[in-house]
Amino acid sequence: MKTDAIIIGTELDGLIAAIRLREHGYSVRMIGNGGGSLHYAPEGIHVLGFSPRNDEEIICEPLAIISQLDQSHPYRKVGIDQIRNALDWFVNISGEIHQKITISGHNELAVSATGLSIPVYGTSEHQATVGKIGGKTAALVRFRGYRDFPVELVAIELGKTGTKTEIVDVVAPGDAVENAALAKAFDELEETDSYFTALKDSIPSYADVMLFPAVMGLSNFHRTLASAERVLGMPCLEVPTLPPSVPGMRLERALTNYLRNGTASLHSCSGISGSSFETDRIVVWDDMGRQYEASLVIVSNGGVLMGGLDVDSYGVVHETSFGFKTYQSEPLKPTTVGRSLNALHITGVETDDALRPQRNGSGFCRNAFVTGRTLPHWNPAMECSTEGVCVATGWAAAENAHEYLESLNVA
């Protein structure tokens, strides 16, 4: 079956590229293997939290320092104008899919799963940020039997930002104890008002904000949190939990639905097991033996960490699907990687400024683009920039692909 583009991987960057290409009117097939790294993403859009040169240095205005980044950094390749366009576009989409993200032009401090404050550029409505809770007294909810939320640690760390916390013990609907089971239980809770009314007595009267672990539903969380705020009479916010991240799953689900619903494109779920690469035509085989053809391919399969790139026994990184040339700073051996996780993060498929990779010995491909974690020269963990780079490169790849497909039509 033939489409204009094939996207390898179901990461955030791939979803962004797919939606953008559909907006341009192209047919898209996504071939991805398994749940994407949004399952590890805390809430919010992290654009650039710390300086890539010094991870102690908190960045206040990420967009103002893009030009100071290394030439090879994905943000430099995309360029500041495209980054702005991409973020504005994403804010729009996020509203349409009911996952509204607000950006204020500078970083805020958001509470992380361990209570630490992390700089974040775009926040969602119920996300707990230091700005919303600093100096207040928070009732911090601990669900009975639920382990993926280190309540005591969060309380201690919040204390350091001037937030007083009181831990409140609560039984979740259906006594659920896992992230997704809790989310489903809240989604299906019919009488949310009476559930929260029953909680009311255990909440100290001096509390002025409620903090829940971010498991308050996958599809119905707006309703549930609104009901909590109405009944409890104070802001009800969510603090990220250990993975898998429910807010990340919300976003992945909403973007996937948006892609499937509004457009005729297909979202396949499979690994790829072979390919043939020509200058004007790409064929890939999935692991069930189906053959798919397209004019171009976008590789957004999550790099080494998400299994998109292979590491051989010498510690050498390979892009096995198409044979694209990779970059790495040192061999990725189990013994050395332990010491320098940085080497693992900054590994990836080398590209030119248009995000186009190179194939063994030949020049840069006209009909292939690489995005997100598959790109080298950035360290998402240290910079705290995952979603920003994914949105920016996914968008840029789609725009560059659009240009290429148009040139084909003209010719």
Place this chain on the structure above:
Amino acid sequence: MLHSGVFIGIDHGSANVLGSMDQCTKCGICNAHCPVAAVTREFPGPKYCGPQAQRFRLAGSVPEWSPMLCSGCGVCTSVCPNNVAISDIITLAKADIVGGGDRISLGQRLLNRPDLIGRLGGKFPTLTNTLLGSSIVRRIVESLFGIHRSAPLPEVHGRKFRKWLASHDQENGPIVSYFSGCAIENYDPDVGIALVRLLNHLGYKVQVPTDRCCSLPMLSSGETGPARARVQALVDALHPSVLTGQKIISTSTSCSLTLRAKYAAYLDMTDDKSGEVASAVVDACEFLLDGHAGRLRKCLNAMPLRVLYHGPCQLRGHKMGTPAVELMQLIPEINLQLSQADCCGIGGTYGYEKNKHDIALAVGASLVEQVRQFEPDIIVCDSETCRWNIEARTSVECVHPVQLLMRAIDGRG
């Protein structure tokens, strides 16, 4: 230029399935998506039940029952970022628990032979349907066989599809094979009729080489012993058509997934003949979409209906996306909404068993709720047991995508 060669192959044998446990990084993503773990704490979830417990199983047999609570939906395998064949590991554990079939319940044994029940019942369809419609009889069936009294048993239709096909004139054209399976042969003849008419419309001549059952119920509940001979006979019956280069089209996503991938995974049937049959199998919607969309678009009449599409779990195992959605989007004026539920709950024969019926109801609750809110005129789903379940629980007509397409061609919107 060919870079990395042709594809490696369809699912490999059971050793590869079990070996994949070592790739687990305990990320918990599978647990987060398992529809059964989300509704009952009796089931410890795919991470534990699959790769984790498999380590103990290696050391000898473990006294365990939890694999039996898995509905086999395959959602876990499809979301695992590390390619662990989770649901296959669990299915093989089920086979160990029931000793390949020696320790299986009478009710499950019955459910595992839908072709046999259908054939017996088909001799006296009216009597069978009346009997099974009676609540007293269903109570007796429940206590004797453990088949829940309100599980959605389909109506028996006798040999309606065969009879229709025998008297149905087809013009000459390229020949394709249709694997009807026991559901079409005994319970759901209209789907088969719709497919044959649709393929005729596109210029094909359809032949039906066999009416055998794919034996999925046996395989997924662990009754692998008796399944082997049945499966071999089926492969033998299909192989001649495959040799002539024909595709084998299936309207049942569960049968086709079984034919494509599960004989190798559960029965170690990795020989060439089985492989050739497996590679020839194609889902009906996949077949229709590939190269026929243009023709279809021209003959589909407007259908201003509210249509809810529920993609069955097996679509994930097929890894083919949702071809039915793309086909239905060709129908003018259709108001199509996609189901947000991961699973309707029935899990093949899973929800029929008395002790699992409540879990199945809880799993399907979100779909029922979506139906209540959207108020569809019709629901579409590719898998037969899902259709019977959805229809029974929502009282909304539930059809296969090819039935909807055929109605659009007939102008019966």
